[in-house]
Amino acid sequence: MPHPSVERPASALRLRMLEDMAMRGLREATQRDYIRFVRAFAAYLGRSPDTASAEDVRRFQVHQAETGVQAPTINGSVSALRFLFTVTLDRPDLVRRFVLARYQRKLPTVLSVEEVGRLLEAAPGPKYRAALGTAYGAGLRVSEVATLKIDDIDSTRMLIRIEEGKGRKDRNAMLSPQLLELLRLWWREGRQRGVMLPHGWLLPGRSRLEPISTRQLNRAVHEAAEAAGITKRVSPHTLRHSFATHLLEQNVDIRVIQVLLGHSKLDTTALYARVATRTIRAVTSPIEQLKILMEGDRSLE
Numbered sequence: 001m002p003h004p005s006v007e008r009p010a011s012a013l014r015l016r017m018l019e020d021m022a023m024r025g026l027r028e029a030t031q032r033d034y035i036r037f038v039r040a041f042a043a044y045l046g047r048s049p050d051t052a053s054a055e056d057v058r059r060f061q062v063h064q065a066e067t068g069v070q071a072p073t074i075n076g077s078v079s080a081l082r083f084l085f086t087v088t089l090d091r092p093d094l095v096r097r098f099v100l101a102r103y104q105r106k107l108p109t110v111l112s113v114e115e116v117g118r119l120l121e122a123a124p125g126p127k128y129r130a131a132l133g134t135a136y137g138a139g140l141r142v143s144e145v146a147t148l149k150i151d152d153i154d155s156t157r158m159l160i161r162i163e164e165g166k167g168r169k170d171r172n173a174m175l176s177p178q179l180l181e182l183l184r185l186w187w188r189e190g191r192q193r194g195v196m197l198p199h200g201w202l203l204p205g206r207s208r209l210e211p212i213s214t215r216q217l218n219r220a221v222h223e224a225a226e227a228a229g230i231t232k233r234v235s236p237h238t239l240r241h242s243f244a245t246h247l248l249e250q251n252v253d254i255r256v257i258q259v260l261l262g263h264s265k266l267d268t269t270a271l272y273a274r275v276a277t278r279t280i281r282a283v284t285s286p287i288e289q290l291k292i293l294m295e296g297d298r299s300l301e
Contacts, residue, residue: 013050014038017088024087029143037080049081050089057081057097071103108241108271109232116242119234122227128220130186131203131212134160135236137179139243139261142214142236148202150187155180162262171262244272 014035021031042049044060064074078098085091111119116136123129134145138160152161153175160173183202190196195208203212217236225234232238240261247257258269 013048013088017084020087033076034080034083037077038084040077041081049084052094054094054097057094061099071101074101109234109238110245111232111234111238111242113246115230116239118228119224119230122224124220124223126186126189127203130182131217132221132224132236132239133179133182136239136243137176138173139240140173141240142217145236146203146211146214146217149200150196150202151199153183153202169262174260244269248272
């Protein structure tokens with residue numbers, strides 16, 4: 001007779017680490033990632049991480065490199081294990097043993113303005129059109145779009161209030177008249193369907209008590225791209241990339257774009273200068289000055 005499945009109790013180390021992360025205000029998604037990375041380290045060791053030595057740390061990172069683990073994953077595990085050894089285990093001596101993997105950031109995929117228009121038109125219904133329009137029109141992350149509440153839309157000041165964005169920071173995002181109209185179209189339909197609660201989620205999920213999931217938004221983007229005949233690999237974040245790139249091509253100051261995106265470092269925002277093709281085309285090459293000089297020399301002949 002099969003035994004009923006019983007969930008394993010969490011170890012004392014895991015509970016302590018969860019308490020340490022919660023006490024320091026780490027987001028739930030970050031906590032889940034950190035626990036997953038620590039679990040992978042423990043599985044490699046075959047014993048509890050609190051018994052790890054400096055050589056164990058070195059061998060683990062060699063193992064990651066030899067098995068083809070990608071640089072972002074390696075760096076994610078470094079962050080998690082640094083927290084474990086610095087905070088939870090109070091073993092800072094091991095932290096300096098970790099090595100971050102260097103890698104070249106790929107240029108983001110960017111849609112043209114015309115492609116964005118086609119994508120929004122092909123969105124499966126007004127709710128998703130409002131969601132994708134917000135990702136593009138305000139440059140929001142998909143998680144920020146999903147967790148917007150009705151009260152976050154300030155039509156008087158034409159702002160969108162983002163609470164606890166990345167890094168648990170609050171900020172204001174721009175609200176354009178056209179985006180406001182998209183949101184109002186959805187709000188009216190949502191009220192008719194009875195899914196909009198007072199002071200509730202702007203984009204309810206399958207239950208009006210829960211926000212739409214990021215998975216639903218990803219699926220909607222892929223469906224819309226396919227319907228619109230867009231062959232580029234797109235995601236909700238592609239709309240955020242496009243927002244930043246199009247602003248840069250309109251000669252909006254890059255520091256303003258940094259604030260709108262909620263980037264803590266200007267270097268992160270500067271990446272869009274590499275994909276702003278209209279800006280690149282508008283730059284006058286210094287060789288053009290040489291041409292003027294050459295023409296001036298000929299006029300003296």
